[in-house]
Amino acid sequence: MEDVDSLVRLKFYGVRDLANGWLAEKAVALVQSYSSGRKLLSLNDALELHNALEFEKNNIFPNFLTAQDHTELALSARESRRRVASFFSTIEASNLKEHLNKMDFQYADDLLRLIERHGVAKRVGGQMLFEALSDAALPLEVMLADRQFVNRNDRKLREVMLSDAQNGELLVRMRLVKDSNPLYHLPASLSGEDMQQLLSAYIGSASPHLNYVQAIAESNDNDSFGLTPKIRLEAKKRHKDLIEELLAAKRTKTTNTYHGLRLDPEQRKPVIDRVERDENSVSYVRSFSEKYLLSSMDPERILLNFASVVGFLERGLLTMPSFKGQLGALRTLLISGRDAYPRGSAFNYVDALTLNGTQFYSDFLRQYSIEVEDSVAWFFREYLVDKFGAANFYFAASSPSSSFLERCRHISAEMESIARQFSLYCDEGVLDPELLQMTSTPRPWAAIPSFTERKYLHRGSNHNCDRAMHLLFSDQSGMTYISSELKASNFVELITENEVSYESVRPHQKESIDWLIDEGLVAVDSDLLEFAQPVQVLVLSDINNREAAAYGHYGTDEASAALVLMQKGWLEFSSTLLTRPEASYFNYFLNKSEFSDGPDLRNKYAHGTNADPGDISTHRQSYFQLLRLLVALTLKIKDEFRLAARAQPSTMSETP
Known part of the structure; x- marks a missing residue:
C-alpha cells in the first residue's frame, strides 16, 4: 500500500x-x-x-x-x-x-x-x-453484496464458496442470525444441496463459532437453504461438544447459578425471595410460608396463589415472557439465531422460579389430595357461571392416575379448547355448545380477542416516542453518566436517585435534555432536573418493562396520563386476550409458528414426536411447563372477566 x-x-x-x-x-x-x-x-x-x-x-x-x-x-x-x-x-x-x-x-x-x-x-x-x-x-462478502457482480460471476463464486468450509459462517451471517444482512446475494447456481454440504463442513470444521453453530441448530427447516433436520441435529450435537470443551478448559472460570425453593413453617409473609452468593455461585431462593399455603386451599385462592405467590401475574400482565427492555445492550449484541426466542438473564431467572414454583406448589397440594387441574376445572364450570353468568364453559381435568405422557396430551388439547371457547364467547356474547362444535380451527394466540375495548396500551409507530423511550430507559442513551458520583443504568434512575443540576450536564447531553424539556417530560427547578410529568414517565416505564400496560388496572392519574400520551400518538390501544409478548411466549413453548428453538410441546404431543414413553423425567418436565401455561391462560381469562364487569356493570356484573 x-x-x-x-x-x-x-x-x-x-x-x-x-x-x-x-x-x-x-x-x-x-x-x-x-x-x-x-x-x-x-x-x-x-x-x-x-x-x-x-x-x-x-x-x-x-x-x-x-x-x-x-x-x-x-x-x-x-x-x-x-x-x-x-x-x-x-x-x-x-x-x-x-x-x-x-x-x-x-x-x-x-x-x-x-x-x-x-x-x-x-x-x-x-x-x-x-x-x-x-x-x-x-473479501467474499463484499463480492456477494453486489448483485450485478454476483450475476456476472455466478459459477466462479459458487466454486469459491464451496472451496472453504469457513464460508459456511458467511451463510449463517447472511440469513440465520438476527440482524442478518439482506443485501447479500447468493449465486443462483448454489443449490440447496450445495449449502447443506457447506453447512455440514462448517459444523464439522476445527473451530466453528459456538454461536453460529447454535444459530444453525435453532433455525427452521429450509431445504432450499440447506437446513434439514439432519443438519440441525449435527449442529445441536456439535454445539454441546463445543460447550463441554469450553467448560473443560482450565482458563475458563464459570459462575454457577442455582434456583431453589423452600417451605418455611414459621414464615409470616406468603413469599420471600433471597439471593445467596459465594465465590463461584449465585443462588436465587424463593421461600413459601407453609401456614399461608395451608390457609388458602380452596380453588379460587389456589389460582390467586399462582398469580401472586408463585409470581405469574402483575397488574394484569404475565411476568414470564421475554421482554426487549430486559435484554440490555450486551445481550442484543450477542449472536443469536434469527428465528430464536430472545432469552436473557431476566427471562431465565423468572422462567426457572415460576417453573420450579409450579412443580413445588403442585406437589405440595397433591399431599392433600388436591390437583391444580381441578381448580382450573372449577373456574370454568362454576366460577364463571356464579360470578359473571357465563355458562357452558368447561375444562376436563386429567385423571390423577394417568401418566405424565397422557396428561401432556390431554392438557394440550384442553388448552386449545379453552381458547376456542373464549374466542366464541367474545364474538357472540354467549357460548353456544353446538356452534362451538362447528368451529374446529383454533385462532393464533395473538388473535384471541377481548371483550374489553381498551385492554392494553402499547407503543405506536412514532419517532418521538422511540426517542423518548431510548433517552429515558436505555443503558446506551448517552444520558447515564455525568461523573463518577453521578451515574446510573438509565436516565430515569439517574434523576430519581440523585440531585442533578442542569449546569452539571455534559455539553453533548444538553440537546437531549432540552428536547425532553420541550416534550414536557423534564423540567428545571432551581437548576435541578426533575420530571415535569412523573406519571407519564411511570406509564412509559410500564411500556418499556413489559411492552404493554393493562389500562384497566390503572388508577385515575395513570389513566389520564396514558390518554395524553395516546393523543400525542405515542401509545395505542389494543383489544386481545394476550399482549404481543404473552402471545409470543405461548408460541415459544407450544409450536414453531414464530420461533424455531422452543419445546414445541403442543405439536410434539399431538403428532407423536414426543420423547420415549419410558422417559418419565422428560414428560414430567413437559407437564409442568404445560400446567404453567394452562394456569396462566386461566388467570388471563379471569382478569378479562373482572375488567369487563368493572367497565360494563350493567351487562356483566360480578356477584360478591
Missing part, C-alpha cells in the same frame, strides 16, 4: 452515521479541491473522492454553508464526478493489478460499485477482473 495511504481517509458510512456532522466539512473541502485542479493520483484518491461526493448527494453539509455556497458546491460536485469517471476509464488490463494492489480495503464495496458503473469489466474481461480481485484478497 502506498505511503500516502497511511493517513486516515474519508469514508461515508450512510446517512445515519453519527460521524457525518464533523466529516462533512472535510468532504466539502475534498470536492472543492479536486474540482479546482487537484489530480487523482491513485485508485484510493478516486474512491475517497467518491465517498466525499456521497455527502453532497445526500445533502449532508456543514452548518456554516450559505445558499451561495450550496450552489457553488453543486457545480464543484459535478466536475468532481466527471474526474472520478475519467479516472476509472483509464483502468485496463495492463494496470488493473497495480491499482488493486494499492487499494485501501475500507473502499472494497465502493470499488465494485464503481467498476460496474464505469464498465471496467467490459474493457478488461470478466474472467481477468474476477481473478485480479481474488488475487487482491477482496
